[in-house]
Amino acid sequence: MPINAVLDRIDADLDAALDRLFELLRIPSISTDPAYSESCQQAADWLVSDLAGLGVSAEARPTQGHPMVLGTVGEGSPHLLFYGHYDVQPADPLNLWDRDPFDPAIEETPNGKVLRGRGSSDDKGQLMTFVEACRAWKAVNGSWPCRITFLFEGEEESGSPSLVPFLEANKDELSQPDLALICDTALFNRDTPAITTMLRGLLGEEVTVTGPTRDLHSGYYGGAAINPIRVLSRIISSLHDDTGRITVPGFYDGVPEIPDEMRAQWDALGFDDKSFLGEVGLSQPAGEAGRSVLEQVWSRPTCEVNGIIGGYTGDGFKTVLPSKASAKISFRLVGTQDPHAIRESFRSMVTTMVPPDCKIDFKGHGNSHASVMSTTNPAFETARQALSDEWTNPAAFIGSGGSIPIAGHFKEILGMDSMLIGFGLDDDQIHSPNEKYDLRSFHKGTRSWARVLDALTGSRAAS
Numbered sequence: 001m002p003i004n005a006v007l008d009r010i011d012a013d014l015d016a017a018l019d020r021l022f023e024l025l026r027i028p029s030i031s032t033d034p035a036y037s038e039s040c041q042q043a044a045d046w047l048v049s050d051l052a053g054l055g056v057s058a059e060a061r062p063t064q065g066h067p068m069v070l071g072t073v074g075e076g077s078p079h080l081l082f083y084g085h086y087d088v089q090p091a092d093p094l095n096l097w098d099r100d101p102f103d104p105a106i107e108e109t110p111n112g113k114v115l116r117g118r119g120s121s122d123d124k125g126q127l128m129t130f131v132e133a134c135r136a137w138k139a140v141n142g143s144w145p146c147r148i149t150f151l152f153e154g155e156e157e158s159g160s161p162s163l164v165p166f167l168e169a170n171k172d173e174l175s176q177p178d179l180a181l182i183c184d185t186a187l188f189n190r191d192t193p194a195i196t197t198m199l200r201g202l203l204g205e206e207v208t209v210t211g212p213t214r215d216l217h218s219g220y221y222g223g224a225a226i227n228p229i230r231v232l233s234r235i236i237s238s239l240h241d242d243t244g245r246i247t248v249p250g251f252y253d254g255v256p257e258i259p260d261e262m263r264a265q266w267d268a269l270g271f272d273d274k275s276f277l278g279e280v281g282l283s284q285p286a287g288e289a290g291r292s293v294l295e296q297v298w299s300r301p302t303c304e305v306n307g308i309i310g311g312y313t314g315d316g317f318k319t320v321l322p323s324k325a326s327a328k329i330s331f332r333l334v335g336t337q338d339p340h341a342i343r344e345s346f347r348s349m350v351t352t353m354v355p356p357d358c359k360i361d362f363k364g365h366g367n368s369h370a371s372v373m374s375t376t377n378p379a380f381e382t383a384r385q386a387l388s389d390e391w392t393n394p395a396a397f398i399g400s401g402g403s404i405p406i407a408g409h410f411k412e413i414l415g416m417d418s419m420l421i422g423f424g425l426d427d428d429q430i431h432s433p434n435e436k437y438d439l440r441s442f443h444k445g446t447r448s449w450a451r452v453l454d455a456l457t458g459s460r461a462a463s
């Protein structure tokens, strides 16, 4: 059956596909906040029942945290594993949303229609592109293009704590697929599809400095009592030098320079630094001196403070000298940087900076190595061609500054290569208020998967 019939079916079914996606978007599956555990279970159950409608007997498998949705269907090679995540980031700050984050809607914008709502781009909208492509394929052909395993995670946005134990416990079942397809990344730009070949790793550390046994009046005690916010600020400001390099001892061990060939390929992409920064109200790259913006986000490691808590932050003013202050700090890692070694080095460096009478506590929040996909697998070229057939410009191989821990775990634990194809855009506001996914991303993303499935299963020549 020609691929065109599947593409036509996708076009005709678009409204119904949007209704299905909106049902999923209405479930506030915020994985990091225990108050939303039931919603995570509900999102997993929703996916199980949607897959059941396609004839896939998937299950929501329990873990220590939120369930993994897992199901396999179809026959024939290659055996593909499709991964997406159904959990989302917290929606705060709520007052910056123009609508309820969990009451999605289609909105008209100068760039066309968008689907507005938490998780629309990261990752429910993306995950459903693959499911919808399969639905159309099945409706037209009455069968599956090949053997397909669906694996949907519910903890990706909170560091995937249950992932490694789950992959290890289900190694036999999960190591059968030939290739993982991960839909959680972006297009290069509006008209240029992309296969992401590099992801940064991530290490999260929460640091709490405790001084006095209770909050104090800053008049009574100020001057004599140590202030944990000042101690924390000194720690934070010591993490970078004046050129933007990170000062943690040994931090740059395992950070490679990108090969000349890749540099040339990236240069040829014509990335526009000005509009990338300009779109968020900035004009000056603020990373390591002497590095291009693309290098700064795709191939260099970073240390960022993601949040600071301490003292009085409500309305008005309160003269308090706080007992505690804490910061959430994350490191993006590249090459073979070792998250465990960096965690240790960071902790010992910071511990030496703590003055008498203060105590420091650390809490780790996940760690993952960077991953580099091996593009020698011929599936990459096949998929690149299939994507190029759908979009205005040919597909590019790109890097990404984000982290998707499972890509590394698939390789290390299951020995499986991953191919990252996604349809997000830089302006999707993922993790921020007013997250959106372009309707075009959802629609052409679904069509793209149909083409990729067609090409990978060798049906391409027949169409």
Ligand code: BES
Residues within 6 Å of the ligand: 122, 123, 156, 157, 158, 159, 160, 184, 185, 186, 202, 366, 400, 401, 402, 403, 404, 405
């Ligand atoms: N989808 C993103 C990763 C991403 C972001 C890929 C931008 C491409 C472009 C993913 O869901 C994500 O946000 N991951 C977290 C991982 C973390 C919480 C362990 C991240 O990168 O911060």
Ligand code: ZN
Residues within 6 Å of the ligand: 085, 122, 123, 156, 184
């Ligand atoms: Zn994501």
